[in-house]
Amino acid sequence: MLPIVLLSVFGIVVLFLGFSKSKNILLPATLLFLLVTLIANFVDWNHQYLYFNDMLWGNNASMVFSGIVLLSAFFVVALTRGFEQEGEAAQPAEYYGIMLFSLVGAIMMISYENLIILFVGVEILSVSIYILTGSDKRNLRSNEAALKYFLMGAFATGIMLFGMALMYGATGSFVISDISEIIGTRAWNEQSQLLYAGLLMLLVGLLFKVSAAPFHFWTPDVYDGAPTIFTAYMSTIVKTAGFAALYRLLAGSLASLQDYWFATLATITVLTLLAGNVTAVYQTSFKRMLAYSSISHAGYLLIALTSLTAKSQSSILFYSLAYSLSTVSAFGVLILVSQQQASNNYDAFNGLAKKNPFLAFVLAVSMLSLAGIPLTAGFMGKLFVFTDAAQKGTIWLLVVAILASAIGIYYYFRVLIAAYFKEGDLATIRIAPFYKVVLIIVTTLTIVLGLFPDLVLQLV
């Protein structure tokens, strides 16, 4: 509860700080607030808690999930230097404020006990992201992306709400532990049909948020159109929160119906893996490729979710962390390079390694981690996810995942080819010291977690 309260208050404070003359105070203040929240997030460590009339539920795992979200937010915010220089149209205080508010939504999605909280959380997060997507007001692509995201997202949440209503109709409760109990008393063929319809619609809404195929069509346009920093923000935070919410829903209340939803979710997993990876191959823009790669990573996470073994939660958790870290550093490098080159294409990276070995190295580690090469966190994440599938015994799902990860190498390495093998006239890019520190921390974490994954996993 504490992080939610703190974030709301801090959000308002940041809005008012925007009125002060010196704009330079905003970034450090926001970072400080995030840090305080990050610490406050763990006050209930080793306690299982219920707050707000039993509507919020949490344990160590959900605190770690919130921690990942807050940490990614911290890193992304630390990389926001770009939008302060956009002139009069820029509203830095509002952006920081909205980011803080959106985190409230994310944390609610992670630790809900009542479906209403889930809905409110999804809405808070989504509405904030709609605004951030359109924050580059003079850019037509940004506007288009925001509108597209808003329209589709509104449909998705509508369907999700419908699903919740149907589930309420079937079970008479919004509380997921109650739902689980009620479902548990009946055999699968005695369940109300409303429940199945409700479950499917609820899944549609949440799968839209994590951009799983076939609900992924908004992703490339929105990721491409949004200012890069907010693309980084949404691709890490929405994904982590979305998967935490999905896990909570499926494991917390619908685990006994796994035989029923397994086929559906497995089909979606395969579709997501194929759609993400195959389409990513044909991209010429690095930013757009990252959008498709985020779809494909949703696919890997879905493998763990579909299998739903005892270890799925820690797999999802570790994978989200690994994915968030690599994504942050990839976007961090992209921001610097695209400022210099005014382009998001692979060509913009040509010859990066020559004058900017540090940036090229950060990029390399991040790409290797996304591709799942050993000694990076991404590899360990893949290993855990594959283990889940093997435990469930779905070898065919593994086969698809293997093919997908082999395809993945091709497009992740394209940017490395550009950075290391191609000739280019990229000058030395000046990196602010703080920016550099963030990139170093993220890269180090990626490697350390690749060597010692138990550092995080023993927490849950």
Place this chain on the structure above:
Amino acid sequence: MEKMHLPSDFLPIFIQLGLALGFIITTMLVTHSIGPKRNSKLKDEAFECGIPAEGDARTPISVKYFLIAILFVLFDVEVIFMYPWAVNFKSLGWAGFVEMLLFMGLLLAGFYYVIRKGVLKWE
């Protein structure tokens, strides 16, 4: 390794898929094939009671109208919370009073923010 999934378990999905696709394709084909196609310049024109169309149907309105309107709705809805509170004022006691103060405080903070932002300045 719980229940095995036979390929036939996936059958409903494919039937659903087939039906959905089939419906769309059939409808599109049928409308294209049986619908009459007669185009003329007059038919393509917008119909406006016989008067020649003039200008864009969507006249731009200043964004300030929308801001004011949405702010009105916002504060309007928030004030609704006060009715149930007032009815239960006694039973809620001091805790309820403090909570409402907090709520009003936040509301006023928002109001102050709106004023400082210059949203209400009409120029």
Place this chain on the structure above:
Amino acid sequence: MNLLSLLIFLPLFGAALVLFLPASQTKYFKWITLGFCAVELLAAAVVYHYFDLSNPSFQFVEQTDWITLSLGSLGAVSIDYLLGIDGISLPLVLLTGVVMLVGAVSSWQITSRQRAYFSLYLLLTASIMGCFLALDFFLFFLFFEFMLLPMYFLIGLWGGPRREYAAIKFFLYTLLGSVLILVVMIALYLSAFDPYSSLNAQTIVHTFDLRYLADGHNYLPNSLLNGLSAHQIMGLDARLFLFLVLFAGFAIKLPVVPFHTWLPDAHVEAPTPVSVVLAGVLLKIGGYGFIRIAYNIFPDAAAEYATLLGILGMVSIVYGGFNALAQSDLKKMIAYSSVSHMGFVLLGVASLTPEGLNGAVYQMVSHGVLSAMLFVVTGVLYDRTQNRQIEAYRGLAKPMPAYTTLTAICFFASLGLPGFSGFVGELFTLMGGFQSEFMPKWIATASTLGIVLAAAYFLWTLQRMFFGPLWTQKGVESLLADLTPREKIMLLPLAALTLVLGLFPHFIFDITSATITEFLKKFSLN
């Protein structure tokens, strides 16, 4: 620190040294690399010195807990930093020492981006050593896959005109192989457990320890890979199916036809030292993986599929040979000859006889030495003229007598002339093929065609390029200087080595035989 850890961390330390020395010291980078590779060979020799030849089990074992993860209801899994060496890996470790040293000398010609080159080279050395020394499947896999990275950059940054294509093709093929291995690895560790730790920890401790994985008793009852449980995957017994998957993973590395197409491309584009390392050691990891992992863990499946694998070996031998005959590019010809020669390794392993397996390890060492020499020879010519087409030269014997002599030696050794190492390796693997109870005789008979083909393409190439009156393209003749001292330093020891190994093959067989006799007991039970 244990000697085996030293073998891995020494080059890593060297790589770090090269990476962090100031740019003004660039001229020393190659000396540092050379020094570390020399010490590496020395350390390998020390291991050999203290190695107990009569002991068939692992020696110098070193074990440290690394990662322990809870698997919830399934118990826990422990990943160890576990090293050890036995009669199968020791010859290959020695070979790695030699080839990496030769490669380091051959790297003298690298002039651009030396810091990156030499640190990657040392990194590659470390990961190859790690591959041969790891006894934990997970650790092996880490080294196995991490090895691709330095290799990818070495080909991609210092390669020929089509280097990007070759590098990504190399990476994609071998990565696909390693992901296949990954799947089997996951299935294995979920099925197997460590009996001793499980007893202590009062829970099931899953393990990646190859020694436990190789023992059928350590598989949980009714788990996917327990020999007694009848799980099926895609209509095939789970153990057979996963053996094939694992085999395919290593077959890409070896390479076995039809998974070989990345090899010629990688070789043609790679710079000489990288080709030397690629053919000299990297391919051996495929063969090593067969013996150490695939055959060790799935002896039942290996016996079941002996015929199929033997046929694949034969096809590699013959198909590689015919392809080599058809090449006009010298380097491509040698690449295909590698495919052919590595086919003998597969044949020998598949035969499951003492001759076959000893011969296979011997053939790996022999081919390591010979292919290193062959690629150095090619590199010598390419350095001078930037042209590797066989048709572009005639009568090279006149301007380059020493070069011609050494080339002839290594060609003759490669085609299996008695007295050189190539002969012994091919002889023993073929003998294994003939004596095997697991496969029909016609496979070995057909494989002998490979020797004939080798004679044909090597002798024909020798005749076309070196004999007759001198003829080359205009302006090239002046470039044809004879061997420099540096090139002699590389070629002479290798030539001596192939001769010594050919005359005294028991150097290798003494190391391998005890371990392999023990290893084959698994198969006699079946």
